[in-house]
């Protein structure tokens with residue numbers, strides 16, 4: 439799962455995007471489809487599954503836990519669910535690669551099982567904070583050990599039972615919320631989570647779509663353990679987080695209109711649309727309906743002159759993965775953009791504040807990294823050599839900067855793009871980005 443190979447992107451100046459673009463399936467929904475389909479009773483058919491390394495790590499983990507899963511074949515999976523109590527002990531530690539979502543959600547799902555499991559990952563994942571999940575799960579009675587630093591390996595021992603808790607989330611994190619709710623499936627009584635800000639609610643929606651009762655009351659989500667999930671059909675929408683790179687590329691570029699097709703429009707994920715609109719983007723959302731509880735539609739966007747803005751704190755959790763792309767939009771906007779209250783960006787696949795600030799500086803942008811955000815003064819973007827530091831979203835964000843830079847942009851550390859967006863370079867090239875890829879054996 440970890441990438442021994444090094445990948446470099448080289449983007450020549452002068453490109454512009456146009457046409458209809460369909461990006462791969464939503465990563466968050468793909469993880470949940472595999473996990474919940476596995477512990478449902480009966481067959482779950484998934485379409486539009488993201489065949490990226492992260493979701494594939496979850497799929498391999500569920501197989502190692504004894505679940506038969508056919509596919510993926512062109513995004514289609516058939517999961518032969520084993521029910522909540524049908525998982526079996528894996529033969530070896532589960533390697534979750536680069537995927538924080540796999541590790542945090544599986545810690546929740548597996549801490550109430552009758553067998554032990556160990557979760558490991560790549561270099562980046564082994565440094566990411568896990569106490570945020572082990573702490574509330576411990577309160578539920580789970581027996582989980584991490585390193586002294588609170589990082590993986592995550593060692594889960596079986597316990598006789600878990601108890602429901604009423605947990606106020608200390609940070610706006612859908613991964614923590616989901617881990618507690620998934621453990622709650624195995625707990626006595628009610629398990630509730632109250633979030634301090636809106637976070638993605640795919641877990642709640644999919645539990646309900648598979649017939650598990652979930653009570654949502656404003657910021658509080660509750661469920662009662664030991665119910666049943668029933669297999670069903672899940673259509674995974676295109677990932678708005680992957681679409682975000684093309685939205686930004688179209689907004690800053692000089693091309694014609696671009697339409698992103700069949701994108702997930704769950705309101706807990708559409709902060710990027712709202713922020714781009716506030717910056718002056720020429721953008722239209724065309725709702726198309728609903729698939730297994732997730733709203734879907736097209737987003738049409740064309741180039742416009744953008745203005746820097748102060749990003750409202752309420753939009754931070756609903757745009758959390760899109761900031762690398764949005765920082766590129768800010769670098770091309772007139773005036774200053776200020777982001778605060780986004781300290782979570784420091785513990786993503788990389789420290790996204792530091793890595794983006796360093797790269798933007800390399801391209802000649804005036805930028806100030808803040809402990810919990812960034813200040814970016816928009817202006818002219820130059821070419822240059824930047825490091826993505828193995829962070830997929832940083833790599834794709836800087837690739838889009840190539841649409842406006844006045845020289846070539848060379849980006850190192852791009853192999854992890856495959857975690858969320860396999861085929862990115864090819865799709866971007868066919869949409870009009872002059873991107874070349876160099877692979878080097880590492």
Ligand code: S3P
Pocket residue numbers: 465466467539610611612613614616637638758759782
């Ligand atoms: C995710 C939640 C977010 C997001 C991550 C995927 C999920 O993390 O950044 O890429 O699928 O639940 P946090 O919940 O930790 O903010």
